[in-house]
Amino acid sequence: MASIDLDKVLDKAWADKSVPEVLAAPVSALKGVSDRQGDLLKEAFGIKTVADLAELKYVGWAQALAALDAAK
Template sequence: MASVDLGKVLDKAWADKPLAEVLAAPVSALKGVSDRDGELLDEAFGVKTVADLADLKYVRWAQALAALDAAK
């Protein structure tokens, strides 16, 4: 799997945290995701943490579709 520059995907406050802490963090720890976005994700899908977002079936489905398209 490709490496990820955490400074590019996380807000500054989270970039130096251990991975387990980041996964347990609210989705607003992701760069570009506001507290309000996090509230809406929780309301719509029950997503509270970064790990919840990663495990959301709709995210996995979209990733699978994108991978299929990239493989053609």
């Protein structure tokens, strides 16, 4: 089972929300992601929500490459 400290990854306005609410939130709900950066993600990749970002194939590819590198 995965766990995460939501206070460390979410903007203060989203820290008390449920996981489904956060997944439906704009990517700017993530700590350190500005509204402008969210707009750029939408323009470049069609990313509107945190869930969209999590499902982006390029994120998965990058994570797999990093895991391969860490395993050597």
